[in-house]
Amino acid sequence: MTAESVPTLPDKERLILELLVSGGTMFGLQLVEASRGRLKRGTVYVTLGRMEEKGYVESEQEPRTPGAIGLPRRLYRPTSLGERALRAWSTLARELAWEGRP
Amino acid sequence: MNLPGTWLLALLARHLDEKTVESILVPTFADLQHETLRAGTNVPRRWVALVRGYAAIVRLLFGHGLLWRSQMRRLIGVLVLGGVGAALVVFLDFAADTRVGLGALFLVVMVSSVVLRVSNAGCSYRRVFVSCLGAGMIVATALCVWLVLPYNRLPHSRYAYAVFFVSLMGSVGLGSALIAAVASKPTAGTEPVYQRRLRHVAIAAAAFAACFVVRTILGGAQARAFWNVVIMPTYAAFVTFFFAAFAIAVYLPVMIGARRALPRLATRLPLAIIGAVLFPIPLLGIPLLQPDSPWPWHFYLPSPGVLLWMSFPYVVAGAVLGWLLAGRRHQSAGAAS
Numbered sequence: 001m002t003a004e005s006v007p008t009l010p011d012k013e014r015l016i017l018e019l020l021v022s023g024g025t026m027f028g029l030q031l032v033e034a035s036r037g038r039l040k041r042g043t044v045y046v047t048l049g050r051m052e053e054k055g056y057v058e059s060e061q062e063p064r065t066p067g068a069i070g071l072p073r074r075l076y077r078p079t080s081l082g083e084r085a086l087r088a089w090s091t092l093a094r095e096l097a098w099e100g101r102p
Numbered sequence: 103m104n105l106p107g108t109w110l111l112a113l114l115a116r117h118l119d120e121k122t123v124e125s126i127l128v129p130t131f132a133d134l135q136h137e138t139l140r141a142g143t144n145v146p147r148r149w150v151a152l153v154r155g156y157a158a159i160v161r162l163l164f165g166h167g168l169l170w171r172s173q174m175r176r177l178i179g180v181l182v183l184g185g186v187g188a189a190l191v192v193f194l195d196f197a198a199d200t201r202v203g204l205g206a207l208f209l210v211v212m213v214s215s216v217v218l219r220v221s222n223a224g225c226s227y228r229r230v231f232v233s234c235l236g237a238g239m240i241v242a243t244a245l246c247v248w249l250v251l252p253y254n255r256l257p258h259s260r261y262a263y264a265v266f267f268v269s270l271m272g273s274v275g276l277g278s279a280l281i282a283a284v285a286s287k288p289t290a291g292t293e294p295v296y297q298r299r300l301r302h303v304a305i306a307a308a309a310f311a312a313c314f315v316v317r318t319i320l321g322g323a324q325a326r327a328f329w330n331v332v333i334m335p336t337y338a339a340f341v342t343f344f345f346a347a348f349a350i351a352v353y354l355p356v357m358i359g360a361r362r363a364l365p366r367l368a369t370r371l372p373l374a375i376i377g378a379v380l381f382p383i384p385l386l387g388i389p390l391l392q393p394d395s396p397w398p399w400h401f402y403l404p405s406p407g408v409l410l411w412m413s414f415p416y417v418v419a420g421a422v423l424g425w426l427l428a429g430r431r432h433q434s435a436g437a438a439s
Contacts, residue, residue, distance in 0.1 A: 069105065074128075
């Protein structure tokens, strides 16, 4: 595996994965509210779109109820690859923290 | 029910790729609408939702460079060209020089050439040259006749008009050749829907007349309110007729040419912007036709504010015409497939 093909997990993506793994399926706005200011409205969808391209999350339109008005929102959930990436990243972070102890 | 952001989303969707729209824009606008609906009749909460929603959209557009993607870049290019034209108009107000004024006429050449070239023009050299030459000659003739006939009692030499008319024709010929050389391509398209186009021109003319009436009534309300109200209906009818004839002869070929030449830009906003930029330009030609007398110059261009006020109906009418002449990109794409 080359260095370019190693999946990376930036802070925001890790945060989103943590929120999704703990909270299940969520809307973008719910992620923003749950992040307590670490994720911003609007730009959260740029990050989610990038994560969807990487295969970390998947999304679908919210089910429409009769009489519903307004644009349909998107529901996001973690994929198995996303969950594995988060676990691997957490393990790596723990290992590095352990090795870094004096 | 008109939900917030509907128009803006439709506008942005025309200029961004489908994936960006589906994955980024639609959820952002959906949040805006959802929060606004959730606020219900609580006005403060509704305003907070609107402000937060639109702030997110602004952050998305500017902070993440969504505005600089593909089609939007071209749209901004047209906006910049319009800004350059506006700057030239203001500059003309301070530089009372005919040579500088001629630059305004060549602004049309520059704008048309750049826009047509960048946008993969689809007309042959001959067609572009003949169209531009014909349109330019009509503009020059109309302006000269328009000035000579109603104002011939003023102490102006008709010889000066003739000399300027000839020089204007030379400029038109040169400008047409430049546009054709820069913008032409060997292929050409055809789309005659003349009746609809003429109806659109009439609507644009009516928009012009309406703006003209409002502007004149508001502008002269203090001085001659009574007479303004009395003469406005007949004068509005006159300017509507004049503007319709003027637009059919001059602007319609330009707008249709732009629409044909801009297959990807043949959406409402770009053509509306082109129309808004092009339509006020003949205003600049009026002082050029009276080089010996200072009064038209001072009458039409006393200050940037007055000039903007004067050009307001032209901007509106041009924008309306461009908007109406534009086709729907999705429809044309569907028809093509």
